[in-house]
Amino acid sequence: MKNRNGVVTPLKRAEAEVTAGGKGETVLADAKAMSVSFGNLEVVKQVDLSVRKGEVVAIIGPSGSGKSTFLRCFNYLQPPTSGTLTINGEVVVNAGKTPTNSDLLKLRRKIGMCFQSFNLFPHLTAVENIDLAQVSALGRSKRDARARSMELLKRVGLESKADTKPARCSGGQQQRIAIARALALDPEMMLFDEPTSALDPELGHEVLAVMRELANSGMTMIVVTHEMRFAENVADRIMFMADGKAVELGEPRQVLRSPVNERTQKFLSMVFDR
Numbered sequence: 001m002k003n004r005n006g007v008v009t010p011l012k013r014a015e016a017e018v019t020a021g022g023k024g025e026t027v028l029a030d031a032k033a034m035s036v037s038f039g040n041l042e043v044v045k046q047v048d049l050s051v052r053k054g055e056v057v058a059i060i061g062p063s064g065s066g067k068s069t070f071l072r073c074f075n076y077l078q079p080p081t082s083g084t085l086t087i088n089g090e091v092v093v094n095a096g097k098t099p100t101n102s103d104l105l106k107l108r109r110k111i112g113m114c115f116q117s118f119n120l121f122p123h124l125t126a127v128e129n130i131d132l133a134q135v136s137a138l139g140r141s142k143r144d145a146r147a148r149s150m151e152l153l154k155r156v157g158l159e160s161k162a163d164t165k166p167a168r169c170s171g172g173q174q175q176r177i178a179i180a181r182a183l184a185l186d187p188e189m190m191l192f193d194e195p196t197s198a199l200d201p202e203l204g205h206e207v208l209a210v211m212r213e214l215a216n217s218g219m220t221m222i223v224v225t226h227e228m229r230f231a232e233n234v235a236d237r238i239m240f241m242a243d244g245k246a247v248e249l250g251e252p253r254q255v256l257r258s259p260v261n262e263r264t265q266k267f268l269s270m271v272f273d274r
């Protein structure tokens with residue numbers, strides 16, 4: 001995009017890149033001045049994050065910096081102490097106001113989440129784990145739910161495990177089943193909190209492959225991760241958090257290779273010097 005003199009202005013260039021990258025300019029989720037305190041301890045401090053439709057944002061940072069707590073605000077697993085969250089232009093979380101149960105259900109249907117621990121029901125098979133919420137939360141018929149579950153198992157490469165219980169699946173397979181389960185509610189956005197950190201590298205790799213496919217298909221995602229290569233290759237932007245603050249936010253290469261902030265530099269030098 002050029003102005004009248006044919007000069008690409010920085011803002012216009014950013015817009016052009018956004019469009020070129022296939023991401024819309026529509027903001028899907030907009031967290032404003034989000035803070036969380038536990039007693040006197042403020043662990044998330046006035047964090048802003050605006051995520052466009054189809055965008056992947058990776059959140060990195062040292063342990064205890066508030067990444068999980070901030071992420072959990074997006075589906076109200078963690079009520080913020082102050083701040084607002086807007087989804088598709090509608091305020092869905094407002095720190096001053098407790099949402100009703102039906103608002104919460106609506107929010108959690110829109111925003112799926114996967115954790116480090118997979119939390120699958122041990123007494124149900126893979127496909128039954130995926131069926132469950134479709135019937136209870138969406139009111140889908142058992143037959144429709146099953147068809148969708150099988151489609152999703154295929155998508156994560158685990159059709160053959162449909163009738164297997166979680167304990168007989170590897171950690172990587174369990175996490176892929178958990179991703180399929182979250183996708184079964186047709187979320188508009190997915191949150192991931194260190195989905196591979198409990199896994200051996202090889203098993204982590206197969207989970208990252210599923211997440212990469214999901215990102216390529218246009219899913220809007222926020223991913224808390226220590227997988228720097230994934231963050232660099234898949235994320236559109238990286239946010240670095242330290243001491244509850246969003247210290248740096250930008251294009252992956254810039255944040256990882258030429259971080260502006262001293263705290264980011266220190267963290268990355270420790271990560272890359274291992």
Ligand SMILES: Nc1ncnc2c1ncn2[C@@H]1O[C@H](COP(=O)(O)OP(=O)(O)O)[C@@H](O)[C@H]1O
Nearest residue numbers: 038041043061062063064065066067068069070
């Ligand atoms: N439910 C809680 N009650 C009290 N303190 C908490 C709670 N959850 C998290 N914390 C504290 O908040 C800080 C940030 O935690 P967390 O968001 O889990 O960080 P990260 O995900 O970056 O490792 C830590 O000091 C942690 O001990």
Ligand SMILES: [Mg+2]
Nearest residue numbers: 067068069193
């Ligand atoms: Mg965490």
